[in-house]
Amino acid sequence: MIIPKPTTFTLMPGSFALSESCMIELGTDNQEVRCVADYLRSVLAAEPCGLTLDIGVAERSAIRLRLSDELTEAVDPGAPVDERYELGIFDDLIELVAAQPVGLVRAAQSLHQLVLSHLRIDADTRELVGGSVDLRALHISDRPRFGWRGMHLDSSRHFFSVAEVKRFLDLLAAFKFNVFHWHLTDDQGWRIEIDAYPMLTSVAAERAGDEPSRNGFYTKDQVRDVIAYAAERHIDVVPEIDLPGHTRAVLAAYPELSCTGGPFAVSTRWGIHKDVLCLGNPATTEFVERVLAEVAELFQSQFVHLGGDECPVDRWGACVKCQRLVAAVGLTDESELQTWFSRRAADYLVGVGRTAVFWDEVLDGGLPAGVALMSWRGVEYGQRAAALGHDVVMAPESHLYFDYRQTSQGLDPGADWAEPTTLAQVYGFEPTAGLNDPPAIARVLGAQANVWTELIPDMARLESMVLPRMCALAEVLWSDPSPRDWAEFRNRLTTHASWIRSIYNPHESL
Numbered sequence: 001m002i003i004p005k006p007t008t009f010t011l012m013p014g015s016f017a018l019s020e021s022c023m024i025e026l027g028t029d030n031q032e033v034r035c036v037a038d039y040l041r042s043v044l045a046a047e048p049c050g051l052t053l054d055i056g057v058a059e060r061s062a063i064r065l066r067l068s069d070e071l072t073e074a075v076d077p078g079a080p081v082d083e084r085y086e087l088g089i090f091d092d093l094i095e096l097v098a099a100q101p102v103g104l105v106r107a108a109q110s111l112h113q114l115v116l117s118h119l120r121i122d123a124d125t126r127e128l129v130g131g132s133v134d135l136r137a138l139h140i141s142d143r144p145r146f147g148w149r150g151m152h153l154d155s156s157r158h159f160f161s162v163a164e165v166k167r168f169l170d171l172l173a174a175f176k177f178n179v180f181h182w183h184l185t186d187d188q189g190w191r192i193e194i195d196a197y198p199m200l201t202s203v204a205a206e207r208a209g210d211e212p213s214r215n216g217f218y219t220k221d222q223v224r225d226v227i228a229y230a231a232e233r234h235i236d237v238v239p240e241i242d243l244p245g246h247t248r249a250v251l252a253a254y255p256e257l258s259c260t261g262g263p264f265a266v267s268t269r270w271g272i273h274k275d276v277l278c279l280g281n282p283a284t285t286e287f288v289e290r291v292l293a294e295v296a297e298l299f300q301s302q303f304v305h306l307g308g309d310e311c312p313v314d315r316w317g318a319c320v321k322c323q324r325l326v327a328a329v330g331l332t333d334e335s336e337l338q339t340w341f342s343r344r345a346a347d348y349l350v351g352v353g354r355t356a357v358f359w360d361e362v363l364d365g366g367l368p369a370g371v372a373l374m375s376w377r378g379v380e381y382g383q384r385a386a387a388l389g390h391d392v393v394m395a396p397e398s399h400l401y402f403d404y405r406q407t408s409q410g411l412d413p414g415a416d417w418a419e420p421t422t423l424a425q426v427y428g429f430e431p432t433a434g435l436n437d438p439p440a441i442a443r444v445l446g447a448q449a450n451v452w453t454e455l456i457p458d459m460a461r462l463e464s465m466v467l468p469r470m471c472a473l474a475e476v477l478w479s480d481p482s483p484r485d486w487a488e489f490r491n492r493l494t495t496h497a498s499w500i501r502s503i504y505n506p507h508e509s510l
């Protein structure tokens, strides 16, 4: 059975033999359903399935995709996206039915996983045994619990190529994640092309002393390519431009945006840096607005993450310009500057039709109305924000920092400054725990795991850090919370170990 566990799952007598003689049939013939058919075709053709199916009118057994008015009528009024779907496997037909195209993609992802977990590959010839995959007849009716099922990736501390990011998106798609939070800027590297500030990429994207392949940036065309690839999988790409702290790379390129004038280098050490954007400088306001304008033009996501974490106020306290601003806008002292800045940046995003999301430090000074909070230091910040009527995404380091070690034994790679986070802990995480008030519970959009890459230099390490923990998180976010049965999940995960290992590089605990 699949991960995340479906809402209902019924085995039936019989089976379907999936082979290259099957067709993919458009039960509803429109452009969006055609796109889903292309997607299904591409994932079945990829290794290790290697099944190339034609799309067309079926004269033989088929996989049929169709949108159903009946399911559409069940969609909550006003809900913009409804991912519900049904998947039926019969003797001569596999049918994927959904209210909306996104549901068909989720159905295709379930089918893909069923095919992967039933593959029998000949060890010598590397070919499919018998030329087909036998799938048990069944019926699945399914819909997700949360609308924000996210994975984060830090492309600053170590750079990941477009091909690697796409491989990561495939992993998200395999377990029905629908948000990719892309951390694009930090002290150790600025990774996105901004036309108005060319030195962000000619200077701020290169960290001295690192391997060339682990430096770099994404051109706007590459970003568009990643967004389109994610969109085919109905994954939203939420960019993060971390402001006003974590900006040493910006200051290396544009030292005039600092309080002291520099000079600075792109940072080669991890941790928190005292040199941050000078908020008393009008050029900083112009910088922030021009960058966000280009980001909003490039990304389609409703949310844009503006960081807001780990910003020391030391430089602001000693800066004439920042102190002048404190007096001019009537603040008590520099400790209130970040809230002032966050409010303005969030307002700017509203002006370009977007919604700001911040790390939870911004809650300390009072969260601007209408912005969302990402709770990382613990769930209590998210709980407070939800009670105040803010949308919240839970990403506590206690359970969902996948750069932390998975076991306490041996040489488990991962951050050694924190306690390990085990698979069982992730599986036991409940995003709404501690909230009793229904309106506050409704503010919890979902959760995500964060993957900071200080100690993750390449894709193999990245995969071994997120797998198998993201399988557990997928189930927390998609499946009904009761009953959640750890032993049953562990057994089910074992049935997927073979295909996961054949494609990815999971942790040895899988």
Ligand SMILES: [Zn+2]
Pocket: 258, 259, 277, 278, 279, 280, 281, 315, 316, 319, 320, 321, 322
């Ligand atoms: Zn200043």
